[in-house]
Amino acid sequence: MAFLELQGIVKNFGRNTVVRGLSLSVEKGEFVSFLGGSGCGKTTTLRMIAGFEMPTEGSIRLDGADLSRVSPNKRNLGMVFQNYALFPNMTVARNIAFGLKIAGQKKAAIASRVEEMLELIHMGEYAERYPHQLSGGQQQRVALARALARKPAALLLDEPLSALDAKIRVRLRDDIRSIQRSLGITTIYVTHDQEEALSISDRVAVMRDGRIEQIGAPFEIYNAPGTSYVETFIGTLSVLSARVKDPATGTLLVAGQEIVAGRKLDAAVGEELRLSLRPEALSLDGRERNCLRGRVVNVKFLGSIVRVVAKVGDRELSMDAFNHPRLPPPAIGSEVDLHFAPEACMVSKADAASPASVPEEEDEKA
Amino acid sequence: MSNRRTRHGTGVRKAFSWLWMLIGLVYFFLPLAATFLFSLKGKKGVLSFVAYEHVFADPKFLKTFGFSLEMSILTVIVGLALIVPTAIWIHLKVPKAKPLIEFFTLLPFVIPPIILAFGLIRIYSRPPFAIVSSPLLLVAGYVIIAFPYIYKSVDAGLRAMDLRGLTEAAQSLGAGWLTLLFKVILPNLRTALLSALFLTFAIVIGELTLAVLLAWPAFGPYMALMGRNLAYEPAALAILSFGMTWGAIGLIQAVSRGRPGQGSNLGGTH
Ligand SMILES: Nc1ncnc2c1ncn2[C@@H]1O[C@H](COP(=O)(O)OP(=O)(O)OP(=O)(O)O)[C@@H](O)[C@H]1O
Numbered sequence: 001m002a003f004l005e006l007q008g009i010v011k012n013f014g015r016n017t018v019v020r021g022l023s024l025s026v027e028k029g030e031f032v033s034f035l036g037g038s039g040c041g042k043t044t045t046l047r048m049i050a051g052f053e054m055p056t057e058g059s060i061r062l063d064g065a066d067l068s069r070v071s072p073n074k075r076n077l078g079m080v081f082q083n084y085a086l087f088p089n090m091t092v093a094r095n096i097a098f099g100l101k102i103a104g105q106k107k108a109a110i111a112s113r114v115e116e117m118l119e120l121i122h123m124g125e126y127a128e129r130y131p132h133q134l135s136g137g138q139q140q141r142v143a144l145a146r147a148l149a150r151k152p153a154a155l156l157l158d159e160p161l162s163a164l165d166a167k168i169r170v171r172l173r174d175d176i177r178s179i180q181r182s183l184g185i186t187t188i189y190v191t192h193d194q195e196e197a198l199s200i201s202d203r204v205a206v207m208r209d210g211r212i213e214q215i216g217a218p219f220e221i222y223n224a225p226g227t228s229y230v231e232t233f234i235g236t237l238s239v240l241s242a243r244v245k246d247p248a249t250g251t252l253l254v255a256g257q258e259i260v261a262g263r264k265l266d267a268a269v270g271e272e273l274r275l276s277l278r279p280e281a282l283s284l285d286g287r288e289r290n291c292l293r294g295r296v297v298n299v300k301f302l303g304s305i306v307r308v309v310a311k312v313g314d315r316e317l318s319m320d321a322f323n324h325p326r327l328p329p330p331a332i333g334s335e336v337d338l339h340f341a342p343e344a345c346m347v348s349k350a351d352a353a354s355p356a357s358v359p360e361e362e363d364e365k366a
Numbered sequence: 367m368s369n370r371r372t373r374h375g376t377g378v379r380k381a382f383s384w385l386w387m388l389i390g391l392v393y394f395f396l397p398l399a400a401t402f403l404f405s406l407k408g409k410k411g412v413l414s415f416v417a418y419e420h421v422f423a424d425p426k427f428l429k430t431f432g433f434s435l436e437m438s439i440l441t442v443i444v445g446l447a448l449i450v451p452t453a454i455w456i457h458l459k460v461p462k463a464k465p466l467i468e469f470f471t472l473l474p475f476v477i478p479p480i481i482l483a484f485g486l487i488r489i490y491s492r493p494p495f496a497i498v499s500s501p502l503l504l505v506a507g508y509v510i511i512a513f514p515y516i517y518k519s520v521d522a523g524l525r526a527m528d529l530r531g532l533t534e535a536a537q538s539l540g541a542g543w544l545t546l547l548f549k550v551i552l553p554n555l556r557t558a559l560l561s562a563l564f565l566t567f568a569i570v571i572g573e574l575t576l577a578v579l580l581a582w583p584a585f586g587p588y589m590a591l592m593g594r595n596l597a598y599e600p601a602a603l604a605i606l607s608f609g610m611t612w613g614a615i616g617l618i619q620a621v622s623r624g625r626p627g628q629g630s631n632l633g634g635t636h
């Protein structure tokens with residue numbers, strides 16, 4: 001049995017069902033992110049784990065024990081909030097010591113633990129400051145130290161970085177991850193920032209409408225999205241319409257041009273399918289097997305990356321290339337050949353959520 | 367050109383605002399200055415503090431003032447003990463009830479004290495609540511009169527802090543309700559509690575109607591009596607009570623300007 005187990009969780013607010021049968025197993029020491037659009041129930045689920053909301057149905061078990069009758073202050077879970085929620089009347093040191101005092105620890109033990117935590121967040125010289133004398137990033141570090149000081153069974157974070165500016169956000173998320181790794185603490189991290197979720201998690205749970213659409217390692221979520229929602233939610237994606245020419249060889253026609261999807265397709269000849277391509281899977285040089293010709297309609301310079309948007313048939317196809325000072329991007333209006341590998345093709349039914357291409361492992365077994 | 371005109375315009379506007387401020391100040395301070403001057407004329411021909419000496423020499427002054435002080439302390443204690451936890455509870459658990467409470471806070475203004483007094487007398491002068499002769503009844507009345515002021519102060523204090531966030535943070539760190547109240551919420555309500563305290567003092571010290579109707583030797587009735595019978599002493603009294611009120615307000619300002627961390631002294635976080 002996993003360390004943290006959510007089973008068939010349903011949450012109603014009045015007549016409004018916000019979480020609809022959510023189940024999740026988190027192993028000890030694992031870092032799991034809840035990723036999803038606004039209102040999909042991430043915060044509500046996290047608050048049910050913390051005990052601030054009661055599930056309407058379902059059970060939550062932590063380390064084998066049922067939490068449903070345990071009040072929030074007895075769950076021993078560390079919580080970090082979006083707006084820091086530091087106690088404004090206490091110094092940094094006393095904020096961190098708060099939980100330790102309640103736990104009834106000795107003064108000397110508290111002092112050394114506070115010292116240790118300040119060290120961990122690199123804020124030793126700020127011990128006697130008040131929260132209002134700190135920057136947002138520093139406040140969130142203190143909040144993290146405060147939550148971890150008591151050695152909680154698990155750490156829960158609700159969009160801890162979304163109030164900070166971009167640079168601090170990236171630094172602090174790396175810090176959070178390295179602290180989490182060094183302590184080996186089980187962590188649930190709520191965010192609506194996919195880059196954040198993908199970069200720091202062991203597993204990402206993509207949520208939609210009160211359910212987990214897909215859960216898996218970042219690599220898996222990004223490269224093998226299980227549903228069209230996950231596909232479009234994660235990363236940038238160009239969606240083309242493709243007509244099946246030969247399902248056995250995976251041959252498709254896109255705006256009259258022939259490409260191969262590299263695997264057997266579960267579809268009839270002439271059927272209309274969705275072909276999705278990531279911009280980074282395309283290139284201008286001709287080493288890959290597939291090629292689509294299009295007319296450049298837009299070139300966006302994003303710094304290290306140049307995004308070229310080309311029109312293929314009536315759809316737009318985006319391509320990312322690394323910036324190269326000696327290779328200026330193609331001019332708008334010019335014709336380009338966009339090359340990509342058969343494995344880069346994500347093919348799905350035009351309307352349904354399920355992928356139409358047969359997964360490769362099964363292909364091999366067959 | 368247009369630049370010059372706008373500068374000219376702001377200049378005129380500035381002069382106007384100064385003029386209005388001056389009128390306001392005169393309106394406010396002229397009667398005060400006149401009263402003060404008048405209070406110094408107790409002795410013919412010279413300015414002296416003889417009226418103030420008379421006031422302090424009157425044993426009734428100290429007695430009634432002491433009584434009202436006692437009443438105000440009791441009112442503050444009872445009022446805060448009743449209203450602060452209620453306000454916190456409403457903010458945390460039943461925020462929907464806020465408009466209802468706001469409506470209740472208007473009632474003491476809408477219902478004149480005389481009706482309150484008669485209501486209190488009617489209910490509490492016969493069993494099972496025959497306490498009309500106890501000063502507790504007066505305190506009960508004062509709590510009702512002070513309720514809007516206490517509630518509004520506490521409400522503003524609670525709105526100014528992230529009550530829900532702090533509560534949940536404290537709970538996730540293992541805090542129970544008492545720790546939460548005394549170490550987190552009250553220290554952060556310090557300014558609000560102080561202003562509730564001083565407002566209540568100011569109201570109760572000079573209160574007239576309830577004290578007269580319930581027949582207590584309070585400071586309000588004493589001042590009224592003096593005003594009817596003497597000339598200079600009431601002016602001195604008015605200046606004195608004015609000074610006390612201003613002192614109280616100054617104290618609120620001074621304390622609330624302190625750093626937030628000093629709140630721990632009140633909340634006893636050590
Ligand atoms: N206390 C509540 N009472 C009623 N409805 C609520 C309550 N809390 C949340 N909801 C509703 O539940 C839904 C999910 O809310 P939740 O806060 O879990 O979303 P979220 O995934 O965290 O979104 P966001 O990214 O915007 O924070 C929303 O539609 C919200 O309006």
Ligand SMILES: [Mg+2]
Pocket residue numbers: 042043044
């Ligand atoms: Mg949320």
